[in-house]
């Protein structure tokens with residue numbers, strides 16, 4: 001249901017766009033430079049998860065604000081300890097004397113994840129983004145957010161500051177059997193997405209579901225079925241995908257253990273590889289991974305596929321070396337596991 005793609009090339013700032021295929025919903029892991037995204041995609045974003053607030057992971061905030069300001073929009077941001085203060089600091093950099101009369105109220109809800117607890121604060125355009133009171137919103141047990149269709153989990157890693165890794169798990173995929181649709185004489189249309197939503201919401205099988213489409217004349221043609229019958233006949237439910245995002249971390253045994261467990265059996269792992277193994281000492285000093293370490297973690301976690309990103313600009317033009325080094329370690333770790 002979600003497609004995942006990096007916003008920039010592997011030498012650019014980190015930002016992973018997760019876009020729902022059939023509805024207006026999108027998530028972002030990290031908020032580096034996002035100017036490559038068209039405004040219409042930025043406006044689709046509902047939730048943004050920030051690993052840590054080093055500049056290259058958070059500089060996209062200003063562009064985000066620029067695009068969303070003046071819109072009726074409710075945006076949720078998640079980050080590590082200190083995150084609410086970071087958001088507040090960004091907002092305080094500007095003068096907001098004219099926004100209180102805006103027709104639309106752009107609202108930003110920043111949530112800070114701590115080991116064991118969560119705190120939140122809502123900044124509102126109509127209140128000139130004045131610092132709101134923080135509220136405690138209960139425990140953090142590893143799940144940052146859960147909806148009918150997906151869950152996002154987070155784990156704390158060490159980057160000399162607490163740094164979060166994120167995992168998106170789709171609850172299930174609802175696929176439509178087009179051949180059966182044709183046999184039943186039902187044309188496609190907006191009702192297909194409504195059906196998928198109803199299945200994601202676990203609505204009872206006996207509830208009436210309206211299949212409708214535009215007729216030849218005016219108005220809509222409709223047929224009503226029990227939801228369970230449609231689910232049975234025209235859909236095929238398959239397990240959802242697991243997409244994991246790890247950036248930035250030192251290749252310590254502590255981090256490695258947590259990453260391998262967190263990314264276990266993922267469909268795809270997006271993992272930073274700032275350095276090549278020949279610069280391993282430097283990678284350690286900078287609290288980053290080498291391509292070899294990244295590939296090994298992917299192999300130990302048993303992921304189906306991995307994607308490297310966040311290469312140091314000094315290797316520009318040498319993407320292939322990262323791939324090669326990581327793939328060697330991946331295959332080695334997989335065969336030894």
Ligand SMILES: [Zn+2]
Pocket residue numbers: 052054159248
């Ligand atoms: Zn960093």
